[in-house]
Amino acid sequence: MSTALAGSRWIKADLRARKGQALLTVLAVAGIVAALITAATLLEDGTNPWRSLSAQTDGAHVWLYTKDSPQVALGGIDGVTQTAGPYRSAPVTVAQDGKKEPAALRAMPATPPAVAHPLVAEGRWLDPSRPDGVVVERSFADSLGIGIGAPFTIIALSGERHTLYVRGIAHTAEQGFYPEWTPGLAYVLPVMLDRIEPMLGRSEWVTGLRLADPEASQVVSQRVVVMLEDRLQRVYTWREVRSAMELDNRLLGTLLGLFGVVGLVAAALALANAAGGRVLGQLRDLATLKSMGFTRGQIALLLLVEHGALGLLGVAIGALAGWGVMAAVLGASSVAPIPVLAIIVGTALVVLAAVGVPALRGGRTPPIPDVPTGPPRGHLSRLARLALLVRLPPALVLGTRDAFTRRVPAFLTAFGLAVPMMMITIGLGVWATLDNFLAHPEQVGQHAALYVKPDKLEPVVAERLAGQDRDVAEVYPGTDVNALAPGEARSVRVRAIGSSTRPYPFPVVEGRMYARQGEAVAGQGLLDLLGVKIGDRVRLTVGGTPLIVRVVGRTVEPEQDGEVLSVGLDSLAAKDSVPPEYYALALKPGADPAEVRGRLLAGSGEGLDVQAAVNPADRLSIIRIVIVALIAVLALIGLANLLTASALGLRDHAFDLAVLKAMGLTPRQVMATLVTGTGLLVVLGVGVGAAAGVSVVTGLIDLQGHTSGVGAGIGRAPSPLTLTVAVLVAVGAALAVALIPARRAARAQVPVATR
Amino acid sequence: MSAVVKTVNLVKIYQDGALPVPAVRGVDLQVEPGEFVAVMGPSGSGKSTLIHMLGGLDARTSGEIWLDGQRVDTLSESAWALLRRKKIGFVFQFFNLVANMTVGDNVELPALLAGASPKVARERRESLLAALNLTDRAGAAPAQLSGGEQQRVALARALANEPSLLLADEPTGNLDSRNTRDVLRLLSDVHKQGQTIVMVTHDARVASLADRLVSLFDGEIVDDGRIARRRTRTAGEVIDLR
Numbered sequence: 001m002s003t004a005l006a007g008s009r010w011i012k013a014d015l016r017a018r019k020g021q022a023l024l025t026v027l028a029v030a031g032i033v034a035a036l037i038t039a040a041t042l043l044e045d046g047t048n049p050w051r052s053l054s055a056q057t058d059g060a061h062v063w064l065y066t067k068d069s070p071q072v073a074l075g076g077i078d079g080v081t082q083t084a085g086p087y088r089s090a091p092v093t094v095a096q097d098g099k100k101e102p103a104a105l106r107a108m109p110a111t112p113p114a115v116a117h118p119l120v121a122e123g124r125w126l127d128p129s130r131p132d133g134v135v136v137e138r139s140f141a142d143s144l145g146i147g148i149g150a151p152f153t154i155i156a157l158s159g160e161r162h163t164l165y166v167r168g169i170a171h172t173a174e175q176g177f178y179p180e181w182t183p184g185l186a187y188v189l190p191v192m193l194d195r196i197e198p199m200l201g202r203s204e205w206v207t208g209l210r211l212a213d214p215e216a217s218q219v220v221s222q223r224v225v226v227m228l229e230d231r232l233q234r235v236y237t238w239r240e241v242r243s244a245m246e247l248d249n250r251l252l253g254t255l256l257g258l259f260g261v262v263g264l265v266a267a268a269l270a271l272a273n274a275a276g277g278r279v280l281g282q283l284r285d286l287a288t289l290k291s292m293g294f295t296r297g298q299i300a301l302l303l304l305v306e307h308g309a310l311g312l313l314g315v316a317i318g319a320l321a322g323w324g325v326m327a328a329v330l331g332a333s334s335v336a337p338i339p340v341l342a343i344i345v346g347t348a349l350v351v352l353a354a355v356g357v358p359a360l361r362g363g364r365t366p367p368i369p370d371v372p373t374g375p376p377r378g379h380l381s382r383l384a385r386l387a388l389l390v391r392l393p394p395a396l397v398l399g400t401r402d403a404f405t406r407r408v409p410a411f412l413t414a415f416g417l418a419v420p421m422m423m424i425t426i427g428l429g430v431w432a433t434l435d436n437f438l439a440h441p442e443q444v445g446q447h448a449a450l451y452v453k454p455d456k457l458e459p460v461v462a463e464r465l466a467g468q469d470r471d472v473a474e475v476y477p478g479t480d481v482n483a484l485a486p487g488e489a490r491s492v493r494v495r496a497i498g499s500s501t502r503p504y505p506f507p508v509v510e511g512r513m514y515a516r517q518g519e520a521v522a523g524q525g526l527l528d529l530l531g532v533k534i535g536d537r538v539r540l541t542v543g544g545t546p547l548i549v550r551v552v553g554r555t556v557e558p559e560q561d562g563e564v565l566s567v568g569l570d571s572l573a574a575k576d577s578v579p580p581e582y583y584a585l586a587l588k589p590g591a592d593p594a595e596v597r598g599r600l601l602a603g604s605g606e607g608l609d610v611q612a613a614v615n616p617a618d619r620l621s622i623i624r625i626v627i628v629a630l631i632a633v634l635a636l637i638g639l640a641n642l643l644t645a646s647a648l649g650l651r652d653h654a655f656d657l658a659v660l661k662a663m664g665l666t667p668r669q670v671m672a673t674l675v676t677g678t679g680l681l682v683v684l685g686v687g688v689g690a691a692a693g694v695s696v697v698t699g700l701i702d703l704q705g706h707t708s709g710v711g712a713g714i715g716r717a718p719s720p721l722t723l724t725v726a727v728l729v730a731v732g733a734a735l736a737v738a739l740i741p742a743r744r745a746a747r748a749q750v751p752v753a754t755r
Numbered sequence: 756m757s758a759v760v761k762t763v764n765l766v767k768i769y770q771d772g773a774l775p776v777p778a779v780r781g782v783d784l785q786v787e788p789g790e791f792v793a794v795m796g797p798s799g800s801g802k803s804t805l806i807h808m809l810g811g812l813d814a815r816t817s818g819e820i821w822l823d824g825q826r827v828d829t830l831s832e833s834a835w836a837l838l839r840r841k842k843i844g845f846v847f848q849f850f851n852l853v854a855n856m857t858v859g860d861n862v863e864l865p866a867l868l869a870g871a872s873p874k875v876a877r878e879r880r881e882s883l884l885a886a887l888n889l890t891d892r893a894g895a896a897p898a899q900l901s902g903g904e905q906q907r908v909a910l911a912r913a914l915a916n917e918p919s920l921l922l923a924d925e926p927t928g929n930l931d932s933r934n935t936r937d938v939l940r941l942l943s944d945v946h947k948q949g950q951t952i953v954m955v956t957h958d959a960r961v962a963s964l965a966d967r968l969v970s971l972f973d974g975e976i977v978d979d980g981r982i983a984r985r986r987t988r989t990a991g992e993v994i995d996l997r
């Protein structure tokens with residue numbers, strides 16, 4: 001009790017004496033913990049909206065699209081408990097503020113079904129007394145920017161316009177979010193759909209199957225393929241919906257997780273370094289405490305409590321912040337308690353281990369405070385001798401000598417700066433990769449900047465109009481179709497564009513481009529899904545027609561998780577490829593897509609539907625915010641290390657300052673000596689960190705690209721200029737920070753007998 | 756009444772690499788309650804080593820140490836620490852105040868450690884600082900004090916746990932004559948109140964304040980003599996007059 005009281009006095013006094021460093025420690029640890037919790041939550045299933053949406057809507061597990069109302073007893077398949085639909089669905093275009101978005105208009109009854117009933121979030125469900133009402137899927141409504149009561153103009157395939165009114169906005173678990181998942185979804189009453197699209201031949205029937213065991217979806221969808229044969233258009237399961245919903249979360253989570261884990265190592269190092277440096281600086285005080293009657297264990301405990309408490313406070317703040325952010329963004333229920341607890345316990349243990357070693361060492365201090373505790377001295381390091389040889393000024397020589405007199409702290413300082421710098425370089429690499437997406441869209445499969453659909457015009461007219469524009473370099477006709485991969489019992493996207501002899505310039509990163517009919521290139525996701533390698537043959541069916549192609553290359557494929565097969569239009573059966581669905585326009589260098597779009601719209605009298613390609617970097621722009629935040633946290637860690645190093649350097653010099661001055665060094669030279677000592681370590685750490693970062697960054701991004709299906713070949717290292725600026729800023733900031741205490745020490749009047 | 760501290764054939768041999776360095780070679784010393792013993796000797800004669808062993812800061816190589824009738828040389832490091840809290844006060848040549856704590860807290864700390872309640876510790880601190888004429892410096896940081904003031908604080912700190920033995924290693928070694936006089940007056944004051952003191956010094960005039968002078972040479976006691984009471988008083992007066 002008495003010891004606790006006396007000890008707490010000491011801890012309080014010590015913390016008061018180093019407020020800045022203590023605050024930095026807390027903030028750095030808090031930042032890391034917050035990043036880890038955010039990462040875990042994003043990676044954890046709980047954040048994936050699919051789970052709760054499926055539960056709330058009693059969602060179906062398998063969805064299938066047929067040309068006509070299925071005549072077989074799908075409900076009789078083993079494992080199917082209930083069915084939703086079949087509902088009729090017609091393709092339409094939604095015209096909103098000059099934009100045209102593809103949508104599927106679904107006929108649904110006024111009484112919501114038991115299975116896969118959309119969950120109304122705003123407004124109400126369809127009502128027979130208001131037949132012009134429409135219920136729009138949430139993400140589609142958000143993307144269109146419409147609310148309850150807003151007019152909803154649709155253009156049917158016939159070109160006829162109809163204006164409906166938004167009556168409700170609803171969640172559904174049957175498809176992913178718009179625009180990652182197209183077309184958008186809107187529900188109307190059957191009578192309304194009959195009026196908008198009287199032609200049954202232009203619509204599809206959608207059926208959902210709810211299974212007793214969701215894991216059986218693969219088997220069930222295989223049964224469906226066999227039973228429906230060529231009447232089946234496409235089929236997908238809840239797994240595709242779920243992974244479509246998690247796309248961005250996973251990427252962000254991985255990024256945060258990587259930074260968090262490495263940052264934790266860096267933070268632990270910084271903590272150990274700070275605690276160790278502080279203990280080294282306090283050996284005399286600790287000895288004095290021992291001479292007063294503190295035991296070895298009590299001193300160790302004292303130090304552990306003091307330095308550990310800072311770390312634990314950081315953990316607590318970080319946990320609160322991380323949880324708070326996630327709860328605010330995703331809702332409180334989506335933060336899974338187990339991983340968060342595991343992170344809290346884990347980081348707390350790391351913190352205690354990091355400060356435990358210096359604490360134990362502090363406890364072992366001999367209790368005789370008069371034994372000098374200065375640095376081991378007397379030898380010039382090899383580096384310092386070198387410095388002397390090349391006739392550096394004396395201050396630099398002395399500083400060079402000091403940099404390495406204490407080996408362990410010197411290593412911890414350099415390493416403690418190298419790790420954050422490495423992560424900062426990686427962050428800059430991610431940034432550069434995003435920039436590269438924007439600067440060179442053709443390297444991510446976006447050679448064409450505009451997509452033109454004939455809409456009201458004849459395809460031939462559309463092609464001619466597009467080709468005549470002065471800024472259009474090339475026009476590639478194309479069609480996207482869904483194909484069934486028989487073994488997989490699910491649909492994949494087949495993109496037929498250009499011709500086999502005049503192919504669309506896909507960014508082929510492995511193998512080669514297709515050169516004749518029957519050859520194809522594919523994204524990493526498709527190769528992984530079908531388990532094929534370059535050179536293998538792939539057999540798919542497109543609307544009942546077999547499509548057999550040899551995969552001759554891999555492209556960077558940012559769409560559909562990379563599960564896209566690209567072929568020339570001539571590889572597709574004529575029924576699917578004539579006329580083409582759209583024309584992809586490659587523009588001349590320097591042309592402004594918006595300008596060309598405006599011209600095309602005007603020139604065709606609004607008869608064309610012209611869409612700009614969405615760059616994947618635009619969708620990932622939140623990553624930039626995350627990178628900035630992470631760089632801030634990493635800079636904090638680096639700063640904490642630096643403060644430790646310069647405090648230690650100063651302490652080692654407290655005894656020498658008078659001597660140095662007596663030797664005739666000016667205050668400026670004394671300052672230079674002190675700054676050189678830390679500066680050398682800074683330069684070393686920052687240099688090594690940046691080099692390590694550059695050497696791993698492309699590999700890391702490509703690895704992420706590979707696992708996400710986009711495929712390797714997208715990673716970019718930060719440009720030499722960016723890197724140079726980053727290194728200079730880091731070194732400059734570090735030197736500036738080291739300069740302040742050095743200046744103060746050099747100016748101070750030092751009594752000759754300081755000890 | 757038994758001796759406050761007693762050593763029997765006390766030996767300390769440092770190991771300097773492979774070379775054994777005998778610092779203390781068979782010291783028999785007995786200090787009675789209320790005695791003020793000065794230990795003198797040339798540099799390197801083992802004075803500091805001896806006084807450190809008496810306070811348990813350094814482990815003896817062989818021999819016995821008895822404190823208040825209890826054998827203590829066999830104690831573990833932490834048992835020594837617990838013993839120091841109650842029975843021993845240390846004053847060092849370089850003051851060794853805890854730099855981050857105020858003067859007041861420096862004085863209060865040993866009292867708290869000895870088990871005094873915060874209120875009692877506070878009272879002791881006030882009375883000690885008042886006796887040392889430092890009341891108005893209680894809130895200052897040690898670095899803001901002069902050497903003499905720091906040593907007075909160190910003395911107050913050493914007395915805060917009401918030790919049965921006050922050990923001082925060259926308490927005036929780092930002070931000018933004015934400050935030396937102040938500190939010595941304090942030492943003799945507490946001695947008059949019955950405090951047992953063992954003090955190492957280089958300075959014969961400082962040593963003359965003591966009851967008894969022990970001379971060390973090469974780690975052995977070469978002279979152990981009582982200083983006449985009268986002389987002590989005179990010496991005290993002389994110092995007072997300065």
Ligand SMILES: Nc1ncnc2c1ncn2[C@@H]1O[C@H](COP(=O)(O)OP(=O)(O)OP(=O)(O)O)[C@@H](O)[C@H]1O
Nearest residue numbers: 769770771776778797798799800801802803804805
């Ligand atoms: N930690 C140690 N390791 C090795 N030798 C030591 C150590 N401490 C003291 N010595 C040696 O023991 C001998 C006695 O040292 P001690 O410090 O006791 O002398 P002293 O009488 O206090 O001298 P001074 O008057 O200079 O303070 C010296 O020869 C010294 O070199």
Ligand SMILES: [Mg+2]
Nearest residue numbers: 802803804924
């Ligand atoms: Mg000595």
